Amino acid sequence: xxxxxxxxxxxxxxxxxxxxxxxxxxxxxxxxxxxxxxxxxxxxxxxxxxxxxxxxxxxxxxxxxxxxxxxxxxxxxxxxxxxxxxxxxxxxxxxxxxxxxxxxxxxxxxxxxxxxxxxxxxxxxxxxxxx
Numbered sequence: 001x002x003x004x005x006x007x008x009x010x011x012x013x014x015x016x017x018x019x020x021x022x023x024x025x026x027x028x029x030x031x032x033x034x035x036x037x038x039x040x041x042x043x044x045x046x047x048x049x050x051x052x053x054x055x056x057x058x059x060x061x062x063x064x065x066x067x068x069x070x071x072x073x074x075x076x077x078x079x080x081x082x083x084x085x086x087x088x089x090x091x092x093x094x095x096x097x098x099x100x101x102x103x104x105x106x107x108x109x110x111x112x113x114x115x116x117x118x119x120x121x122x123x124x125x126x127x128x129x130x131x
Contacts, residue, residue: 004022004023004024005019005020005021005023006019006020006023006110006113006114007019007020007113008020008106008109008110008112008113009109018068018069018071018072019068019069019072020067020068020069020072020106020110021067021068021069022066022067022068023067023110025063025066025067026064026067026068026103026106026107026110027107028063029060029063029064029067029103030100030103030104030106030107032060033060033096033099033100033103034100036053036056036057036060036096037093037096037097037100040053040089040092040093040096041093045089045092050086050087050088050089050092051086053092054086054087054092057092057095057096057099058082060099061076061080061099064076064099064102064103065077068106072106076102079098079102080095080098080099080102
């Protein structure tokens with residue numbers, strides 16, 4: 001689905017509209033984030049596993065940044081700055097929750113765009129059949 005972009009936010013509002021440049025990637029990352037967060041929330045995390053989980057979250061974060069426009073990627077970096085040291089289990093849980101929440105909000109906005117487009121399409125078909 002190359003070239004498929006979803007505008008989220010208010011396009012007439014200037015800075016309040018952003019682009020999801022790769023909706024399929026966003027949905028895949030969102031799904032993996034949800035699974036990762038479930039694992040983080042349900043298991044005791046061994047100290048030796050922290051670097052691997054940190055790498056996984058960094059990778060998911062990069063994938064999110066690639067799925068959206070540069071202004072949205074910059075927003076994500078402002079909300080959740082990177083840290084060099086290996087974080088605690090609690091910090092990883094927080095990072096995972098923030099990433100998932102951020103992706104959730106974009107997915108909800110994308111779905112709203114799709115619903116609105118479907119509604120407009122149905123209204124357009126209704127107008128044609130009435131004529």
